[in-house]
Amino acid sequence: MARAATTSDAFNAIAEPQRRDILVLLRGGERPVTELARDLGMTQPQASKHLRVLREVGLVKVREAGKQRLYGLDARGLRPIHEWVGGFERFWNESFDRLDDYVRELKQAGQEGPDHGDDEQ
């Protein structure tokens, strides 16, 4: 096997910096391919290809407008990511040493009696 397809996931799609840049730019509203390419300093084919990936994972939508194709943001696909990552919030808020303590406490609590509940996906 190789790496998971960039189009398999929103996770994989946004792993590419340029694609992230595109999304950010798109927050400002719909844009035609060429404009995106220009603003981000990439070639038109490059932009088109990245947009294809983003389209396939559903992070952008296209709208025909005469000769142009306007790409717009569809951020809904980012929500799951935000939630997944958010599941770690308490862990980065704790300082490191204290985090270890915290974990050890959890373990003990788990062995001794009713738990504090906290787990999985």
Next chain:
Amino acid sequence: MARAATTSDAFNAIAEPQRRDILVLLRGGERPVTELARDLGMTQPQASKHLRVLREVGLVKVREAGKQRLYGLDARGLRPIHEWVGGFERFWNESFDRLDDYVRELKQAGQEGPDHGDDEQ
């Protein structure tokens, strides 16, 4: 070129589902490699390799414990991701059609001058 290195970014590191699983499991506390491998149904070398990537991007830390090496979570690297993705929150909260309207309003406002007042949420 090829794809960005998996170790170049936390973004790239968590693009791999198995690595995400490891992180989730690690929320429960430190674990030795073999246990992780067993619980996640992967081979030991596989686990080691994924842990290496996670270690290189700083999402996990290791601690020697006799024959074992205990891997623990260091979620601090996830924070930037959470923030980046969080920058799109308002966009996935809007329904799609309304989002377009919103964007159009922004554009007009930008061209005409002082706005119509009234946006988001």
Next chain:
DNA sequence: TTGACGCATGCCGATATAGGCATACGATGA
């Protein structure tokens, strides 16, 4: 020392990405 265990690596193969460049295609206007 020897042996078992826990883990990290090395090597190989299959796959697919991202970039560069050329080009095909649809829409618009002359």
Next chain:
DNA sequence: TCATCGTATGCCTATATCGGCATGCGTCAA
């Protein structure tokens, strides 16, 4: 119809991933 603009694709190369398998290495117990 023809030229042109705006995009999407195709092809080629270099690179690196992930998985499988074997093996190297350090630690601990006989």
